Amino acid sequence: MFIPHSEEEIKEMLSYLGLKSLDELFLSxxxxxxxxSEEEKIKVLKELDVRKELKKISCENxxxxxxxxxxGGGIYDHYIPACIDQIVLRSEYYTxxxxxxxxxxxxxxxxxxxxxxxxxxLFKMDVSTASHxxxxxxLAEAIYILKKRGYKNCLISSGLSPFCxxxxxxxxxxxxxNFIKIPLKQFVLDIDYLEKKAKExxxxxxxxxxxxxxxxxxxxSNTISQIVKKYNGKLIVSCDPISLAILKPPGDYxxxxxxxxxxxxxxxPSLGGPLLGILTSKxxxxxxxxxxxxxxxxxxxxxxxxxTVLQTREQHIRREKATSNICTNQQLCxxxxxxxxxxxxxxxxxxxxxxxxxxxHYLYENLLSLPIFEKVSDKPFFKEFTIKSKVPIKELINKCxxxxxxxxxxxxxxTKDESLKDTLLICVTEKRxxxxxxxxxxxxxxxF
Amino acid sequence: xxxxLIKEYSKKGKFNDYFGDLDIPEKKIESNIPENxxxxxxxxxxxSEIEVIRHFIRLSALNYHLDKGxxxxxxxxxxHNPKVNEEVSSYEGFLYLHPLQKExxxxxxxxxxxxxxxxxxxxxxxxxxxxxxPAGASGELTAMLVIKxxxxxxxxxxxxxxxxxxxxxxxxxxxAMAGFIAQTIKSNSEGMIDLEDLKKNLxxxxxxxxxxxxxxxxxxxxxxxxxxxxxxxxGALLYLDGANLNAYCGIHKPGDAxxxxxxxxxxxxxxxxxxxGGPGAGPVGAKNFxxxxxxxxxxxxxxxxxxxxxxxxxIGKTASFYGNFxxxxxxxxxxxxxxxxxxxxxxxxxxxxxxxxxKRLEELGFYCEYKTxxxxxxxxxxxxxxxxxxxxxxxxxxxxxxxxxxxxxxFPLIVPEAFMIEPTETExxxxxERFVSxxxxxxxxxxxxxxxxxxxxxxxxxxxxDEGKAGRELVVKWG
Numbered sequence: 042m043f044i045p046h047s048e049e050e051i052k053e054m055l056s057y058l059g060l061k062s063l064d065e066l067f068l069s070x071x072x073x074x075x076x077x078s079e080e081e082k083i084k085v086l087k088e089l090d091v092r093k094e095l096k097k098i099s100c101e102n103x104x105x106x107x108x109x110x111x112x113g114g115g116i117y118d119h120y121i122p123a124c125i126d127q128i129v130l131r132s133e134y135y136t137x138x139x140x141x142x143x144x145x146x147x148x149x150x151x152x153x154x155x156x157x158x159x160x161x162x163l164f165k166m167d168v169s170t171a172s173h174x175x176x177x178x179x180l181a182e183a184i185y186i187l188k189k190r191g192y193k194n195c196l197i198s199s200g201l202s203p204f205c206x207x208x209x210x211x212x213x214x215x216x217x218x219n220f221i222k223i224p225l226k227q228f229v230l231d232i233d234y235l236e237k238k239a240k241e242x243x244x245x246x247x248x249x250x251x252x253x254x255x256x257x258x259x260x261x262s263n264t265i266s267q268i269v270k271k272y273n274g275k276l277i278v279s280c281d282p283i284s285l286a287i288l289k290p291p292g293d294y295x296x297x298x299x300x301x302x303x304x305x306x307x308x309x310p311s312l313g314g315p316l317l318g319i320l321t322s323k324x325x326x327x328x329x330x331x332x333x334x335x336x337x338x339x340x341x342x343x344x345x346x347x348x349t350v351l352q353t354r355e356q357h358i359r360r361e362k363a364t365s366n367i368c369t370n371q372q373l374c375x376x377x378x379x380x381x382x383x384x385x386x387x388x389x390x391x392x393x394x395x396x397x398x399x400x401x402h403y404l405y406e407n408l409l410s411l412p413i414f415e416k417v418s419d420k421p422f423f424k425e426f427t428i429k430s431k432v433p434i435k436e437l438i439n440k441c442x443x444x445x446x447x448x449x450x451x452x453x454x455x456t457k458d459e460s461l462k463d464t465l466l467i468c469v470t471e472k473r474x475x476x477x478x479x480x481x482x483x484x485x486x487x488x489f
Numbered sequence: 490x491x492x493x494l495i496k497e498y499s500k501k502g503k504f505n506d507y508f509g510d511l512d513i514p515e516k517k518i519e520s521n522i523p524e525n526x527x528x529x530x531x532x533x534x535x536x537s538e539i540e541v542i543r544h545f546i547r548l549s550a551l552n553y554h555l556d557k558g559x560x561x562x563x564x565x566x567x568x569h570n571p572k573v574n575e576e577v578s579s580y581e582g583f584l585y586l587h588p589l590q591k592e593x594x595x596x597x598x599x600x601x602x603x604x605x606x607x608x609x610x611x612x613x614x615x616x617x618x619x620x621x622x623p624a625g626a627s628g629e630l631t632a633m634l635v636i637k638x639x640x641x642x643x644x645x646x647x648x649x650x651x652x653x654x655x656x657x658x659x660x661x662x663x664x665a666m667a668g669f670i671a672q673t674i675k676s677n678s679e680g681m682i683d684l685e686d687l688k689k690n691l692x693x694x695x696x697x698x699x700x701x702x703x704x705x706x707x708x709x710x711x712x713x714x715x716x717x718x719x720x721x722x723x724g725a726l727l728y729l730d731g732a733n734l735n736a737y738c739g740i741h742k743p744g745d746a747x748x749x750x751x752x753x754x755x756x757x758x759x760x761x762x763x764x765x766g767g768p769g770a771g772p773v774g775a776k777n778f779x780x781x782x783x784x785x786x787x788x789x790x791x792x793x794x795x796x797x798x799x800x801x802x803x804i805g806k807t808a809s810f811y812g813n814f815x816x817x818x819x820x821x822x823x824x825x826x827x828x829x830x831x832x833x834x835x836x837x838x839x840x841x842x843x844x845x846x847x848k849r850l851e852e853l854g855f856y857c858e859y860k861t862x863x864x865x866x867x868x869x870x871x872x873x874x875x876x877x878x879x880x881x882x883x884x885x886x887x888x889x890x891x892x893x894x895x896x897x898x899x900f901p902l903i904v905p906e907a908f909m910i911e912p913t914e915t916e917x918x919x920x921x922e923r924f925v926s927x928x929x930x931x932x933x934x935x936x937x938x939x940x941x942x943x944x945x946x947x948x949x950x951x952x953x954x955d956e957g958k959a960g961r962e963l964v965v966k967w968g
Contacts, residue, residue: 043571066844076745083829101596139766151551157966311586312588314814339955340954366629384541386536389506389507423522442594
């Protein structure tokens with residue numbers, strides 16, 4: 042299909058090789074390992090028809106863009122400025138490979154350097170890697186760093202996204218690490234329990250927590266950090282990058298490593314992939330970080346340029362002693378994030394964060410004015426909240442869906458936690474309009 | 490500096506307003522969130538949209554890329570990225586799917602994933618393919634974890650994974666990450682796995698052998714079936730690194746050779762863009778006895794309805810949700826445009842191009858360390874030029890001056906001054922000839938004026954960069 046040769050050229054090339062047929066190119070494969078010609082099982086379509094076919098398949102989905110969506114839980118419907126798609130569709134970016142030859146990859150490398158810088162500014166951390174597969178694998182890698190430093194006890198907040206937790210568990214399957222879950226109280230980390238465990242594992246533990254946590258509530262990062270440091274532990278935080286325009290950044294409460302799912306920064310929800318793993322740290326961890334990091338240098342004429350640094354950490358040099366197995370990461374997603382952060386800038390990010398905050402609180406109050414809902418916690422939240430329904434949650438969700446509203450996430454369905462029966466996780470970004478929220482509330486009022 | 494940093498465009502007060510005014514009454518954040526949890530100072534760039542666009546367009550112009558010319562990186566399969574893939578994967582019905590939507594609402598997506606998985610089964614001869622791992626190395630790790638869980642459940646204590654010395658670096662790194670111990674197996678004089686060394690290292694402590702086939706020298710491991718039988722005798726498994734699958738789609742199925750588990754690289758064999766280093770996708774296929782251990786959830790079909798299935802034996806998840814879905818759309822489209830017959834032609838021409846290029850270069854006096862016939866790629870050794878103090882790296886850099894991307898250099902490790910070349914099937918004959926001419930010219934230059942090669946590149950956006958300085962100073966963000 043995409044073969045540029047004429048039949049004549051194929052013949053010429055074969056004859057140059059002294060061969061009679063294309064089959065003879067494969068003499069090194071033993072005959073008994075060759076596939077017998079079979080009937081074509083795939084219905085082949087050329088470009089004209091494949092577009093129609095894929096359009097048809099895409100129409101068998103019900104995208105959130107044609108609904109009023111309050112779905113969140115880690116993947117968010119933030120606004121994506123039109124020019125991001127246009128820039129990343131430049132062949133120069135998307136048809137290039139990893140910058141193995143930096144002299145002809147300065148575009149990718151400088152964008153990588155700027156991504157790292159923008160992320161460090163946002164998180165107030167010293168170092169950022171060039172990217173990871175997603176927030177969950179970035180977190181698993183962060184835990185891996187501390188495990189390799191010899192820490193055996195990993196305290197894990199029960200407010201961590203269950204999707205992250207699933208991946209972390211898998212990464213450490215059968216390995217020598219002790220995971221201790223710290224429960225929540227009022228939907229935020231139980232500080233007393235944390236202190237008890239921190240004391241128990243003094244000098245040999247680290248804490249992993251998420252803020253705002255999976256249920257939307259903002260953790261008391263200051264107190265959490267003080268406790269962890271008091272007992273000489275290390276601190277890993279997973280956060281929502283958008284929230285950092287108004288919430289205290291990890292660097293301000295002494296986090297050792299901070300990770301995030303970067304999908305909010307200009308990536309489509311896309312059924313949860315590709316995403317963008319963000320991994321940042323204090324400077325002292327730079328030689329232990331996994332994957333690519335871009336650094337500044339000069340060329341032989343003194344011109345500033347960029348290269349990947351500390352490659353001796355990486356698998357292609359260090360093999361089994363590498364800091365990680367990661368090779369390909371999510372460069373094009375990191376480029377999207379770099380463009381997004383540049384376009385938004387200081388005021389834009391504050392506006393995204395503030396609008397999300399304002400609108401989620403507007404909806405929260407209006408929902409609570411209905412008799413069918415009650416609070417689960419008085420703790421502050423940012424753009425997402427958990428709320429308890431007095432009507433069966435499945436019924437509520439299904440009714441709303443018929444009205445073209447995605448009401449939120451059924452938390453019991455996700456966690457299988459009995460205490461979360463009939464609770465709903467609702468997210469409101471800057472994209473939701475007053476009319477949409479009012480429509481949602483009115484509909485519920487009418488229906489229940 | 491070729492293009493200043495985006496930060497240098499920043500000026501206080503610049504702001505792109507994408508949202509307009511708030512449509513509800515504004516309340517004070519401080520009245521809801523305690524002040525000590527709020528951000529005090531927020532220093533961040535402020536740049537106008539036109540400046541952002543110009544900046545990133547100017548940066549893009551500094552990249553060499555596939556749409557410009559040959560990109561013969563060995564083992565990377567830098568083939569044409571069909572534009573129709575980008576078009577169809579941007580349909581709203583794909584981009585705006587939330588991973589927590591109900592099965593009923595994403596039937597099209599599930600169908601696409603189910604069918605892609607079926608296609609990969611068909612191509613590989615495996616019994617089930619999980620699409621979840623988001624990259625090749627992630628696929629390797631996933632496979633190692635599957636093997637680990639399989640032996641844990643069988644209550645067998647196997648810690649060793651055997652890896653040929655020609656393997657990709659990700660292999661031993663994945664092994665270490667999964668908590669196994671990597672042990673190297675030597676290559677023989679033909680560039681294949683040394684069977685004697687394999688037998689010597691094989692025992693009941695071995696979990697598996699990781700094989701790449703064709704291996705990184707481009708050589709088909711013709712003893713693969715025997716190797717599988719030997720491993721199975723000891724209860725050990727055979728894993729295949731599918732990085733080089735482009736060599737034999739429709740011609741050979743790894744499943745028929747006794748491979749128990751393998752990974753695919755959709756961004757290599759199935760044309761999805763490399764994106765300057767991701768996102769890719771690294772699905773894992775397995776034989777029936779390992780299928781329950783593959784990541785959750787699996788996608789199954791009941792009549793015309795597609796659904797998620799969770800196995801209790803599964804290792805769990807190796808990505809937050811279902812993997813790099815948008816990449817699946819592109820790979821699916823690519824396979825739909827080919828069929829198995831089209832993929833066979835693809836592999837045939839990939840091998841034709843590589844074989845042709847190898848012979849053309851051999852006629853110029855370049856040669857491979859191993860004389861064995863190769864498939865989709867081959868590895869030259871440039872050690873002879875070291876006599877005149879010219880390294881493989883110098884020749885790679887000089888190729889950039891001739892507007893060719895350089896091959897992979899210094900890999901595999903068993904070839905001195907390695908130059909690993911994979912042209913792929915989508916390079917026209919003229920482009921191969923252009924590459925040959927560049928190599929010919931460089932060879933002459935080494936004789937006439939080696940300094941020009943040693944000091945290359947000369948006409949790239951920057952000259953050779955000082956990696957040592959970058960490593961020493963570690964400036965990894967702006968000040």
